[in-house]
Each structure stands twice: as C-alpha cells, then as structure tokens.
Amino acid sequence: MPQTPGADRVVVTGAAGFIGGALRRQLLARGAAVHAISRSPRAAGHEAETWWQLDVREPGALDDLVRSVEPGVVFHLAGETSAARDLALVGPTFEANVVSTVNVLSAVAAGSPETRVVVAGSLEEGASSPYALSKATAHAYGRLFHELYGTRVVHLRVFMTYGPGQTATRKLVPYVSLALLAGEPARISSGRRLVDWIYIDDVAAAFLAAGSAPADADGRTFDVGSGELTSVRAVAEEIRAFVGRGEIELGAEPDRPREQEPVADPEPAARVLGWRPTTPLAEGLRRTVEWYAAYGSKTSFRT
Numbered sequence: 494m495p496q497t498p499g500a501d502r503v504v505v506t507g508a509a510g511f512i513g514g515a516l517r518r519q520l521l522a523r524g525a526a527v528h529a530i531s532r533s534p535r536a537a538g539h540e541a542e543t544w545w546q547l548d549v550r551e552p553g554a555l556d557d558l559v560r561s562v563e564p565g566v567v568f569h570l571a572g573e574t575s576a577a578r579d580l581a582l583v584g585p586t587f588e589a590n591v592v593s594t595v596n597v598l599s600a601v602a603a604g605s606p607e608t609r610v611v612v613a614g615s616l617e618e619g620a621s622s623p624y625a626l627s628k629a630t631a632h633a634y635g636r637l638f639h640e641l642y643g644t645r646v647v648h649l650r651v652f653m654t655y656g657p658g659q660t661a662t663r664k665l666v667p668y669v670s671l672a673l674l675a676g677e678p679a680r681i682s683s684g685r686r687l688v689d690w691i692y693i694d695d696v697a698a699a700f701l702a703a704g705s706a707p708a709d710a711d712g713r714t715f716d717v718g719s720g721e722l723t724s725v726r727a728v729a730e731e732i733r734a735f736v737g738r739g740e741i742e743l744g745a746e747p748d749r750p751r752e753q754e755p756v757a758d759p760e761p762a763a764r765v766l767g768w769r770p771t772t773p774l775a776e777g778l779r780r781t782v783e784w785y786a787a788y789g790s791k792t793s794f795r796t
Contacts, residue, residue, distance in 0.1 A: 502564045503704065504528045506549050506597060507571030509535060511659050512613065512651070515697040516568060517542070523701070528562055530555075530571070549593040555600035563605045566704040569597045570613045574661065576624040578749065583623045590627035591634070598638040598646070609645040609711065610635075611703045616652040616689065616718065621751040632714070639712040647703045647710050652718030652757050656693030656777060657784030665725060666778070669732045670785040673739030680745035684726025687754045689718040692777035695770040702768035710765050718757025719770050731775060735782040 503520055507513040508529030520527050527542045529535070535544040547554045549571050559567070573589035575582060594612060601608045612635050617625035638644040655666040662668055665681065672679040699717040703710065729741045762768045 502526045502528065502562055504530065504555075504558065504562065504564045504567040506530045506555075506567070506569050506593070507613075508544075509533065510570060510574075511661065511693065512654060512696055512700075513568075513570045514658065515656075515693050516570070516700050519694075519697045519701055528558065528564065530558075549596055550588050552596060553600075555597060556604055559600045559608070560604040564608055567597060567601055567608055567610045568613075568700055568704065569594060569610060572613070573624065573627070576617055576622050576749075578622050586623040586627045587630075590624070591630045594631040595634055598634060598644055602638055602642045602644045606643065607645070609647060609704065611647045611649060611700055613700075614648050614650040614714065616650060616755050616757070617753055618650065619753065621753055622749075625753070636712070645708075645711045647706065647712075648714040649699060649703055650714055650716045650718075650757070651696055651699075652689040652691045652716070652755075654691055654693055654696050656781050658693070659781075665728065666732065666781060667785065669729050669741070670736070670782050671789050673733055673736040674782075674786055674789055676739070678740040678742045678745075679729060679733075680742045681725065681729055682744065682746045682748045684724055684729060684741075684743050686725050686748070686752050687722040687756075688725060688728075689720070689722055689755065689757045690728065690774055690777075691718050691757075691770055692772035692774075692780075695772050698771075699762065699766065699768045702762070702766040706766045713761075713765065715762040715766060716757035716759060717762065717768075718759060719774070720757050720759045721774075722754065722756050723774060728774075728778065731778050732782055735779050736786075 503525050509531040521539050530545050530547050532548050573586045615628040618629040619625050635646040639646045659667050669679040
C-alpha cells in the first residue's frame with residue numbers, strides 16, 4: 494500500500510461482491526487490516542477483517558469511518574453492475590454508481606486527504622446505457638476531486654471480468670456454464686460482439702497494484718484488460734468444450750443496441766503499476782467451469 498499514515502489499513506466498499514471478495518482475500522493474504530463495507534450484515538472470517546454495514550449511497554455514511562480509521566487506501570467497488578438498457582435502471586444506477594462515488598470522494602477529501610482512492614471504472618463508459626453513462630460520470634467526478642481538491646484518485650477501467658465465484662448468473666460465463674452443466678441449452682445473442690475478457694484474480698491483483706503504486710499514478714486512468722478481443726460466441730463454444738456437452742442457441746436472444754467493443758491497452762498499467770494479466774482466457778475458463786461444476790448447484794454463494 495502507499496507509504497502514508499494508515500498504509501496497513503484499507504477500506505473496501507462493495508466488499509461482498511465478485512471483485513470485492515477476490516480483492517479482500519488478496520489483501521488479507523498480504524497482511525492488510527481490511528475494513529470491509531456491505532449493505533448487509535456480514536461476519537468477519539479473518540482476524541484482520543472488520544465488517545461495517547453501511548450504504549455508501551447515503552450522504553455522510555463513510556465520514557466517521559474514514560476519519561477514525563485513516564486508511565492508506567479506499568478501494569471503491571460498490572455499485573450497480575447491470576448494463577441493461579431498461580428505463581427503470583436510470584435512477585438506481587445513478588444512485589449506486591455516481592452518488593456513491595461522490596460520497597466516497599467527499600469523505601476522503603474532508604476526513605483523510607492523504608488517503609488514496611482506487612475507483613472501479615468500466616470498459617463501458619459513455620452514453621450507450623444508464624450503466625455506461627453513470628460510470629463515465631463517476632470517472633469525471635474522480636478527475637474533478639483530484640484536480641480541484643488534490644484527492645489521490647486512481648481510476649481503473651475494468652474490462653469484462655469473469656471467473657470462479659461470480660454469482661451474477663445472467664452474465665455470459667456463469668449463465669452458459671450453469672445452463673450446459675444442467676443439461677439445458679444456452680440461449681444467447683448472435684455472439685458476434687467482441688469483448689476483452691479478464692480473469693478475476695488478475696483484476697484483484699490490478700487493484701492491489703494500484704493501491705501501492707508510486708505517487709505519479711494519482712489522477713490517472715489505467716485499463717485492466719487483456720489487450721485481446723474474443724467474440725461472445727467463441728467464449729460460449731470454449732465453455733461447451735470444457736463442459737463436454739450441450740447446445741449453444743445463437744440468436745435466441747436479441748443483441749443489445751449500441752454495444753461497445755473497446756480493447757484494453759495494458760501497457761500503461763504495466764509501466765506505472767507494475768501489473769500485467771497472467772491468466773490466458775482458455776485457462777481462466779477451464780478453472781471457472783470446474784468451479785461451477787463443483788459449486789454451481791448451491792442456491793446461494795458467499796465469498
């Protein structure tokens with residue numbers, strides 16, 4: 494972690510989520526004292542872990558915690574992850590992704606200005622969906638706080654994350670894996686969309702690297718992706734090969750309008766953060782299918 498007061502103490506919002514859980518485990522393995530935040534009550538599973546039941550969408554929710562803990566880093570992962578185009582998502586996505594980010598940045602700027610904030614961005618940042626626009630707006634607020642108030646913000650533009658433990662079963666990799674393992678056809682879109690896929694452990698490692706990076710990382714944005722594009726169809730077919738059975742029904746679901754196909758540039762993260770992805774897509778998918786084969790029948794998961 495950065496060499497600042499409280500460098501051995503970190504705060505993780507969204508700590509019960511897919512990326513948050515993986516990051517939390519890596520932080521604890523490194524010896525950090527983790528203050529984990531979730532909207533639901535959680536029991537600590539490690540002596541260096543403290544859970545806080547807070548809703549970061551609420552103004553001032555983090556103020557007392559940040560002032561008392563004075564963490565070296567706040568990893569801000571809480572938010573809405575659905576990229577659906579539904580009108581009903583506009584308000585909740587704005588609250589979950591924009592308001593929460595402003596509240597985190599405000600708490601740090603006012604209560605612990607030496608703390609670094611690592612914000613989880615997205616490959617989708619623009620006006621293609623409520624989610625994408627909310628992520629772009631949160632990114633803009635990060636730049637504002639850095640330039641106007643000197644907040645130590647590092648923005649990670651996270652590409653399509655997959656891997657063991659992902660419980661958002663409408664996402665492609667868990668959905669196709671679970672459907673085929675259950676002997677059901679996987680009904681997907683045309684499969685033509687090209688995506689930059691990145692394994693969960695590599696993503697968590699990128700957040701660790703951003704937390705401990707030199708001061709010249711502050712105020713910058715880094716891509717967290719593989720730098721390679723692979724179609725949705727190819728990933729679904731690879732999953733079927735690992736499962737060893739099943740049918741992929743291409744075109745059974747409509748393609749989403751205004752889908753983006755950005756590819757990550759991992760070189761800036763390699764130069765400044767010292768991070769590169771290490772898990773090839775085929776290996777990551779194999780591990781993921783094996784995990785769902787072992788645990789996918791459970792009705793709920795805990796990270």
